[in-house]
Amino acid sequence: MELPVLPTDKTGEGNVIVTSLDTLFNWSRLSSLWQMSFGLACCAIEMMSTAAAHYDMMRFGVIPRPSPRQSDVIIISGTVTLKMASRVKMLYEQMADPKYVISMGNCSNCGGPYWEYGYHVLRGVDRVIPVDVYIPGCPPRPEALLEGLMKLQEKVRAQGKDIEFTE
Amino acid sequence: MEQLGIIERLQSAFGETLGVWHASNSESAYARRMGSFFQVSDPARLLELAFFLRDEPALAFDSLLLLSSVDHGDGSLSVVYHLESTVYRHQIVLKITRPMAQARVPSVTSVWSHANWQEREAWDMMGIRFEGHPDHRRILLEEDYPGHPLRKYFKEPDFYHGMKVPN
Numbered sequence: 001m002e003l004p005v006l007p008t009d010k011t012g013e014g015n016v017i018v019t020s021l022d023t024l025f026n027w028s029r030l031s032s033l034w035q036m037s038f039g040l041a042c043c044a045i046e047m048m049s050t051a052a053a054h055y056d057m058m059r060f061g062v063i064p065r066p067s068p069r070q071s072d073v074i075i076i077s078g079t080v081t082l083k084m085a086s087r088v089k090m091l092y093e094q095m096a097d098p099k100y101v102i103s104m105g106n107c108s109n110c111g112g113p114y115w116e117y118g119y120h121v122l123r124g125v126d127r128v129i130p131v132d133v134y135i136p137g138c139p140p141r142p143e144a145l146l147e148g149l150m151k152l153q154e155k156v157r158a159q160g161k162d163i164e165f166t167e
Numbered sequence: 168m169e170q171l172g173i174i175e176r177l178q179s180a181f182g183e184t185l186g187v188w189h190a191s192n193s194e195s196a197y198a199r200r201m202g203s204f205f206q207v208s209d210p211a212r213l214l215e216l217a218f219f220l221r222d223e224p225a226l227a228f229d230s231l232l233l234l235s236s237v238d239h240g241d242g243s244l245s246v247v248y249h250l251e252s253t254v255y256r257h258q259i260v261l262k263i264t265r266p267m268a269q270a271r272v273p274s275v276t277s278v279w280s281h282a283n284w285q286e287r288e289a290w291d292m293m294g295i296r297f298e299g300h301p302d303h304r305r306i307l308l309e310e311d312y313p314g315h316p317l318r319k320y321f322k323e324p325d326f327y328h329g330m331k332v333p334n
Contacts, residue, residue, distance in 0.1 A: 082327050083309050115334055119316040119323045120308060123334045 022160050029072065029098060030061075030156040033149070036071035037064035038091065041078025043105040043139040050142035060149055068094040073152065075145075076131075079107040079114065080122045092129045100156070102148055103131040106138045113138075168257050173226060174205060180219060184208060189262075201249065204260035210272045213263060214299075217278040220250060220259075227254040231275065234285035236293040240319045244270045244295055265295070274300040292317040 035057075039047060051057045051064060065071040068091050080088055092101065103125050106112030111123035125131060132155060135148040168176075174188050191202035207213055220228040232249040239245065248261040263272055274297035275282045286297040287306035294315030297303065304310065313324050323332055 082312070082330065082332070083307075085330055086328055111334060119321070119332075120312075122330060123332070127330055 026157050026159050026161075029159075030153040032061040032063075033073045033100070033152065033156075034065045034071045035062050036068055036074045036091065036095070037066050038074060039077050040080065040084065041105075041107065043077035043107070046139045046142060047075055047077045047104065047145060050145045055142040055146065057146065057149070060146070060153070062149065068092075069096060071095060072098065073100040073102060075102045075104050076108040076125045076129075077104045077139075079112070080125045080128075081120050082122055083120070085122045085125075085128050088125065089128045098159075100152055101125075101129055101131045101133075102145075102152060103134045104137075104145060104148070105140055106136060109134050109136065168225065168255060170200065170203060170257070170259055173257065173259055176223070176226065177205075177216070177219070180223075181212065181216065185212065185216070200258060201260060204247070204262045207261055207263045210263055210265065214273045214275065214278070216261075217248075217275045221278055227252045228259065229253055229279075231279035231282050231285070232258070234275075234282055234289060236289040236295055236317075238293060238317065238319045239264075242267050244293060246272055246289060246295060248275070270294060271296045271298055273298050276300055291315065294318060 039045075049055065051062070062073075068074075072095075074088075074092060074095065076088065092099070103109050107114065107121070108125040111118055111121055114121035115123060122128065133148045133152045135144050137144050140148075171188070178185055186205050186207040189204050189206055191199045193199050193202055207216065220226050228250040230251045230253055232251045233247075235247045235249075237245040237247060243264050243266050245262055245264045248263075249258065250261065251258045265272060270293075272295065274286055276286065276297075277299070283300070283302065284306055286300055287302070287304060289295050290297065290303065291305040291307050292315055305312070308316070312327070314321050316323070325332060
């Protein structure tokens with residue numbers, strides 16, 4: 001008995017795609033941004049709920065990884081204290097290239113409510129590591145985090161190419 | 168036991184020079200109870216006093232509700248002890264004041280073991296040494312943090328581990 005051969009787009013069988021290597025790499029990277037499972041403060045609670053069933057961050061290819069060696073993106077979710085800042089920097093340095101940073105929430109953007117009198121707070125995680133996307137909010141809603149994630153994906157898509165990335 | 172009765176009891180055991188009772192004249196009964204305090208004059212007798220308060224059957228102050236510290240802004244620091252007896256439900260507040268240059272008081276960890284972390288916090292934030300403390304480290308900030316941030320004239324460092332601190 002012969003099985004019918006179905007035309008399918010899912011497997012890509014029988015189809016040929018012509019592309020540049022850069023585009024392919026960028027597409028692969030943006031479709032599987034593995035996130036370091038790392039939370040700092042109350043923003044981390046929002047981040048966890050973004051990863052849970054209702055907002056389902058995994059549909060964007062974001063999988064929490066417990067090791068910096070296996071992760072592509074680190075979401076700085078919360079207040080970066082001076083004590084934590086050197087640890088954050090070390091984690092970032094342990095990640096393999098290409099690596100991306102999302103700064104989630106006002107605290108990690110600029111110090112947030114600790115701007116004036118936070119003797120123990122780093123006023124912005126960009127003082128120790130380079131940030132790709134800043135997400136405002138205190139804490140940002142899951143929709144905002146997803147929006148920031150999609151912005152990062154657009155940025156990765158435009159990487160190394162002569163197209164302009166618009167904020 | 169009423170608070171004045173407790174003070175009379177203390178003064179009959181230790182003498183009139185033990186300290187001075189400062190009564191609050193607030194309208195609220197709770198504020199009168201927790202706002203009145205006994206100013207202990209000699210820190211060398213604090214430990215003896217603390218053991219007496221805990222072990223005397225009629226007093227039985229078996230719980231240190233709160234150990235806090237005050238910077239008066241005039242060059243003196245205070246440690247405030249809120250004590251409660253879970254047997255008799257009575258409370259008393261002790262206060263001990265030291266000039267900033269000799270900010271040393273005996274540790275009461277041997278009397279109430281839950282003073283341990285609270286004394287470490289008072290050291291961390293206000294810079295008060297507790298003599299005889301079993302583990303006299305900072306509790307929140309890093310060991311090499313310059314200064315004690317809750318002091319009135321504390322100035323945060325410009326740089327900490329190469330990171331710029333003020334905004």
